[in-house]
Amino acid sequence: MSRDDYEVVIGLEVHCELSTKTKIFCSCSTEFGGEPNSHCCPICMAMPGALPVLNEKVVEYAVKAGLATNCSIEKNSKNDRKNYFYPDTPKAYQISQFDKPLCYEGYVTIETEDGEKQIRIERIHIEEDAGKLNHDEYGRGTFIDLNRAGVPLIEVVSKPDMRNSQEVEAYMRKLKSIFEYIGISDCKMEQGSLRADVNVSVRKRGEKEFGTRTEMKNMNSFRNIVRAIDYEAERQIEEIEKGNKIAQESLRWDEISGRTFSMRDKEDAQDYRYFPEPDLVAIRLSDEYIEKIKKQLPELPESRKKRYKEQYELTEKAANFVTSSKYYSDLFEEAIKICNNPKTTGNLIMSDIARILNEREEEPNCIKFTGKELGELVTLIDKGKISSAIAKKVLEELFNEVKMPSKIIEEKGWIQISDEESIKQVVLKILENNSQSVLDYKAGKDRALGFLVGQAMKETKGKANPQMLNKMFLEELNK
Amino acid sequence: MELYEYTVHELVEKLEKREVTSEEITRSYFNRIKEKDPEVKAYVSTLEEEAMKKAKQVDEDRKTGKQVSKFAGIPIGIKDNMCITGTKTTCSSKMLENFVAPYNATVIENLNKQDLVYLGKLNMDEFAMGSSTEHSAFFKTHNPWDLARVPGGSSGGSAAAVAADLAPWTLGSDTGGSIRQPASLCGIVGLKPTYGLVSRYGLVAFASSLDQIGPLTKDVTDSAMLLNLIAGHDDKDSTSIDMEKKDYTKSLINDVKGMKIGLPKEYIGEGVNEEVRNAVLAVAKKYEEMGAIVEECSLDVGKYSTAVYYIIACAEASSNLGRFDGIRYGYRTEKFDNLKDIYKNSRSEGFGPEVKRRIILGTYVLSSGYYDAYYKKAQKVRTVIKNSFNKLFEKYDILLSPTSPTTAFKIGEKSNNPVEMYLADSCTVPVNIGGLPAISMPCALDSKGLPIGLQLIGKAFDEEKIFRAAYTYEQNTNFRENKPQ
16 A cells, blocks of 8 residues: 555644743742742642642633634633652642643634645643753753743643644644734743644544554654654554554654654553642633633734735735734734835735744744834835835844844945936946847847846945836936 | 649730730740650650740730730640741651741741740641551650540640640641540540631641641630631632631620530440440530530431541542652652652651551542542532531531540550541541531540540531530530549
């Protein structure tokens, strides 16, 4: 059988750290970094006798996440203890949710090659993050840092609805985008605030039963998720083709070798002995509370996209791209308030800003400048102060240092040459030095005009106003 | 009469009248501890230096006319499972033998506001698991009425200290009877407040849904006073109830006319010692004489309480005690090559047999495949028991029963028979299952000269009726004339 005879089935458990100021069960800071064990107290260090108190913001954020992903909200929820021994879990149990998650049965819509597709969400529950173990490089032992212990998380469990790594990436990006829009997480994958356990199985097309799945834990970059899924799916198909059985196990993805490895230390299936957390009371949510949070939700990407197409006449592609991230979308909205030119603003974001981010291997949340700078940049283009070529250079500068574009072009001497006399001089000079092109043009080769304009731009280091150049070349050539 | 023989309300009066100083009172207790505690062994640790310093400070404040609480300078003993910043909190376990608490329990914060003086930390069954204080990892506490006998448990140190005048009052904790049963066996007053009335923050957890801190005192007035000091909502304990603060001393009214008292027949029947039964029936008669209406009633489902209790309490304990893993604090084994060994050996060496027994039991009942049959079922029965209590309280103001089916038993008598030991709590456990308040107070001596305790159970958050009934009984009887030698 060939590769095409198999179907890959993928489900995700996405963990997202919530950006509340304080931890889920105490008032310690959730800030990333900091000296080891400096954001700790008797509660998150699990001192004898210490008790948790649920941070209400965590419930609010989780409900927001649920509403933004079309989930139903459990009005009679509770916390449960998940018991296991590990040094990063100081209480020897994690306070999580077992049978009554705050949110259940939702979905998000992703774009695929075959059009839109719904990925169903089984549940979203709240829980606490564990601490960090730092293995000493000199072999002096392992050090425990409990700063992260008790940072609030939501776990978003999808149905096994994805069929390839592209869909998984689209789904993750969609979740990330939604969570950024509703402001519940900074979703910094490089800091682990958004990470996923990826479950992969394969089956022959047409089969009803799922194959045996393997799980890759704590994946925290899109690139690695895609690579790992592609690798793991191939591996499973090969094993099956060889007549072997897939073992249900946890795997570790090694990004250097590009392979998955069995995590043999995870012995038998753990029995977490879940039971209701007796130190906390039930979480009861009223209809009014849920309604209030619903009203607080900001405009979500779907709606923004529609509006951008209708109100600002952006193309489907541009509207889609600009709304793919809250950071793009906010930048866009702020900029057009200043420049009143949605089309150019959208294009700059979609082409130039995206390209620069890609080159820098950064995500949209890394953009340091705001709509104020971008708006002025577009205005400068519109007023003919700079060409779009210069605009690209200004953007590069903005990524290095946030300054007003007008200041940048002034300092760099990038102001567009728009006075007729200067342009005329350049045009005359170019015509004089390129007599062959002039002859070509006159012989009917229109392309020669483009060449001449290009030469003039080169001469002025891109600062000449292209429209004026064009016009003046035509005038001179047609004389 | 020595200073250590007075009740707290008497001492408060003496302090107000400037007849004594806190230093004199505190000194009198430490002298008494030095003289008597070597045989009673109530204290795990004493805090003499800090206490004397505090007492002198309070005296100085009083002298210079500074506004101080009327309880300022009154000594108190604390069960060794409540955290006091900078002092050892051992839970009478090898596991926490050298653990110094880095923070104060909320009850301690509350007592600090009144400038009380801490005499020391009191012995208990390890992690509050037991009914005799024989399960302390350090030493056994003896009953002041008969040193060959147990003081009850788990707050055995707290009860023995009050009975032997080693503290004017103490705090204990009660998960299945751990305040009331030792109070009964030591002939003093012990109150388990309604679950949620007193903050559990800083009380080392045994069974979170059952634990409650409460006072052990010489009389009912002191009990109401100490409850005033420790009760109240605490933001740090989600299970603590947010309600208006009450003054329980207002319930100290010598009158039970028309009060309806139920006498559940199950607790004066089989399994209850005859002398105890007769004493409680005499109490019932006394209440009738004082104008109350006493009726026999039934709490049939109460008989499942002990089973329900040992499932729920052990399940919660198995999880609560997970944090004692030898990693961050507490006992760590010296024998390890890997992480698993640290866990296994630290816990094997650090916990005593009763604690291990309950962890194993609790782990079992929560295991997948058994959860529904044990834990879930126990929770259902718990609801049934609660409902049965509520039904009784539609008819009765309070319920009357013995606190313990027997008087103090001999040291070693039951220590090899866990089930028999568990039955020592059969009268007290249903109250914790129901989350209700109950008081134990002495009512008679048996033929061996050992105290018999009566238990009054109230409706949730209705400590007032209990206090009123207990106070009336106390005012019209004279048990306090008896003292251990």
